[in-house]
Amino acid sequence: AVIQMAQQATHSFQLDESDTRLLIDAQLRAAGWEADSVALSYRGGGRPSKGRNVAIAEWPTASGPADYILFAGLTPIAVVEAKRKATDVAGAIEQAKRYSKSFSFTGEPAAEGAPWGEFGIPFLFATNGRPFLRQLKTKSGIWFLDARRATNHPRPLEDWYTPQGLAELLKQDSEKADARLRAESSDYLPLRDYQHAAIAAVERAIAAGRQDMLLAMATGTGKTRLALCVIYRLLKAGRFRRVLFLVDRTALGEQAHNAFKDVRLESLQTLTEIYDVKGLGDLQPEPDTRLHVATVQGMVRRLMVASDGGAPVPVDWYDCIVVDECHRGYALDQEMSDLEVEFRSEAEYLSKYRRVLDHFDAVRIGLTATPALHTTEIFGPPIYEYGYRQAVIDGYLTDHEPPIRILTKLNQEGIHWSAGADGSWLRRCGPLRSGSGWSGSACS
Numbered sequence: 001a002v003i004q005m006a007q008q009a010t011h012s013f014q015l016d017e018s019d020t021r022l023l024i025d026a027q028l029r030a031a032g033w034e035a036d037s038v039a040l041s042y043r044g045g046g047r048p049s050k051g052r053n054v055a056i057a058e059w060p061t062a063s064g065p066a067d068y069i070l071f072a073g074l075t076p077i078a079v080v081e082a083k084r085k086a087t088d089v090a091g092a093i094e095q096a097k098r099y100s101k102s103f104s105f106t107g108e109p110a111a112e113g114a115p116w117g118e119f120g121i122p123f124l125f126a127t128n129g130r131p132f133l134r135q136l137k138t139k140s141g142i143w144f145l146d147a148r149r150a151t152n153h154p155r156p157l158e159d160w161y162t163p164q165g166l167a168e169l170l171k172q173d174s175e176k177a178d179a180r181l182r183a184e185s186s187d188y189l190p191l192r193d194y195q196h197a198a199i200a201a202v203e204r205a206i207a208a209g210r211q212d213m214l215l216a217m218a219t220g221t222g223k224t225r226l227a228l229c230v231i232y233r234l235l236k237a238g239r240f241r242r243v244l245f246l247v248d249r250t251a252l253g254e255q256a257h258n259a260f261k262d263v264r265l266e267s268l269q270t271l272t273e274i275y276d277v278k279g280l281g282d283l284q285p286e287p288d289t290r291l292h293v294a295t296v297q298g299m300v301r302r303l304m305v306a307s308d309g310g311a312p313v314p315v316d317w318y319d320c321i322v323v324d325e326c327h328r329g330y331a332l333d334q335e336m337s338d339l340e341v342e343f344r345s346e347a348e349y350l351s352k353y354r355r356v357l358d359h360f361d362a363v364r365i366g367l368t369a370t371p372a373l374h375t376t377e378i379f380g381p382p383i384y385e386y387g388y389r390q391a392v393i394d395g396y397l398t399d400h401e402p403p404i405r406i407l408t409k410l411n412q413e414g415i416h417w418s419a420g421a422d423g424s425w426l427r428r429c430g431p432l433r434s435g436s437g438w439s440g441s442a443c444s
Helices: 002-012 017-030 090-102 134-139 163-171 174-183 193-207 223-236 250-262 296-307 346-359 373-379 388-393 409-413 424-428
Strands: 053-059 066-072 075-082 123-127 142-146 155-157 212-217 243-247 276-278 289-295 320-323 363-368 382-386 429-433 439-443
Touching: 017 053, 017 066, 017 075, 066 163, 075 090, 075 163, 090 123, 090 134, 090 142, 123 163, 174 193, 193 212, 193 223, 193 382, 212 223, 212 373, 223 243, 223 250, 223 289, 223 320, 223 363, 243 250, 243 296, 250 289, 289 296, 296 346, 363 373
Parallel strands: 075 123, 212 363, 212 382, 243 289, 243 320, 276 289, 320 363
Antiparallel strands: 053 066, 066 075, 123 142, 142 155, 429 439
16 A cells, blocks of 8 residues: 555656657757747747757648747757656657657748758757666657768757757768868878877767777877867868867876977978867867867766856767877876865766766767776777787887896805815905995905
8 A cells, every 4th residue: 555655646647748849949048049838839829030050849741740849040950858857768769750840831841952852940859857867868868860871870969059059060061071081191291100090080080979988008109189089070171160178187188288289280280270279278169179188077066066066067068089098087096186185986077977968969089098897897898909918029119128137146056065064264354434324244
């Protein structure tokens, strides 16, 4: 009876779809959309207009009314499917697909590039209003699908795209960018053969639709220079619009930023001369920023301030994250900073490290010399490896020399005494004193 009463009480607290929409309205407004599922509904006369980013509820389609259609001005750019709070969210993307396919354009201009196969609206969302929890992955978060490419898969987000973020995503043509990368060799970059091979592996993985990837390369083989050239090619081809270079030590960030300012690329220009690059002291990117160097700890602080009522950190700030020394991002060791020691346990720090990576809707590239279990859990198995032994064989690293032993007759044969041996020579040993004050004995 007690169990039955508890189940009934739990059921009574479950939000239905209309109550969930009130949560979604507030979330959309926080992300910069005009949203009110009661006042801004198609039935209530809600319509798109120029210069406004509006979420209009109950928009009719041939498959039934969509819970929300997001308009950038007059153009419909996203479908939102709302579900009850206890409902599986990942599967609801299929319903959003139906609305995108059956949307009727009656005077509304289609988004640039439409249609994409059967889809008339490019971006699809599904949510039950519940904050994203990795332990309840399919029943929480905001599930998102870019329907323009068949290789894209739905993925959970921690927050909504901003209107500006969706507009910028719409301008990107990843297929053309991938084609540019395939057509242009990386031979023009100041790299070694194995670094060119690593770049090719990254670009193939991105073209195949992978969101997480890991490069395992021995210490001293030029991971920072490799990262610089990977970032340059991805930005140059238009594959990504803004990259976050994430480190777990200020010294590593300064080292990387110096490399971005010193290494000459095409036309003898450095990365900082070609693109706007923000450093460790910059709290947020500007609209024209293409690369931002930041520490894990700094990003944790920004996300924690946002969760405490500060300015929100949009999930579309960065669409690619390169993590240097990614095996160290979650390891609490002797070199902990003052901020790190405030975390109560390694598990708590790991959750915050992972939260930084999960917050942004971005492709994640990890660089490490020593991939650990937690590293592969986040980034997957390495897509390219260049180990210490191979680097030594290729002549790029010098192997450790064996220790040199000094052999003497004494340490080889030792001292042997026989019965009746004359030990009078020991009595000839007298005191010895040096100018440094050391005293001992010597034998004449």
